[in-house]
Amino acid sequence: xxxxxxxxxxxxxxxxxxxxxxxxxxxxxxxxxxxxxxxxxxxxxxxxxxxxxxxxxxxxxxxxxxxxxxxxxxxxxxxxxxxxxxxxxxxxxxxxxxxxxxxxxxxxxxxxxxxxxxxxxxxxxxxxxxxxxxx
Numbered sequence: 001x002x003x004x005x006x007x008x009x010x011x012x013x014x015x016x017x018x019x020x021x022x023x024x025x026x027x028x029x030x031x032x033x034x035x036x037x038x039x040x041x042x043x044x045x046x047x048x049x050x051x052x053x054x055x056x057x058x059x060x061x062x063x064x065x066x067x068x069x070x071x072x073x074x075x076x077x078x079x080x081x082x083x084x085x086x087x088x089x090x091x092x093x094x095x096x097x098x099x100x101x102x103x104x105x106x107x108x109x110x111x112x113x114x115x116x117x118x119x120x121x122x123x124x125x126x127x128x129x130x131x132x133x134x135x
Contacts, residue, residue, distance in 0.1 A: 006039045010047045017047065025050060025064055058087060 007014045020026035026046060029039045049070070053063045062083060069080050111121045 001039050001044075003037050003039065006044060006047065009044055010051060012047055012051055020047070020050065023060065025060070025067065056087075057091060062087065 001009070003014050003017055006012075007017060017026065021028050026043060029037045029043055032038050046067070049067065050063055053066055054060075058066065065083060066080065069075070069077075069083075108122045108125055113119065113121065117123060
């Protein structure tokens, strides 16, 4: 199948497919006599894998590592577990940061008196210098 067909089948843009090929995360497929890329089921499966991993927030380096690990069906999945646990820890850390951010924004809105900009507590809070963290 041609690159446009692969893009439609996987929901990945053609430029992204080309990028994955340049990065070596997706092997360049053979070419037809008319010099079109000719993708098959292996590329489709691999691209689905990449897309799913990226949708779960894995970095390109992590996707590359997962693909390398998935390439050897006989090995233990312990390394995949470690990589996934590390990623989950990072997701949890980001969620905690977002919750803290949400709390701070809510607090700012609760203190808003809907007055003039010159008296706006939100603008005042944004203008404050951040407190330095002790080493």
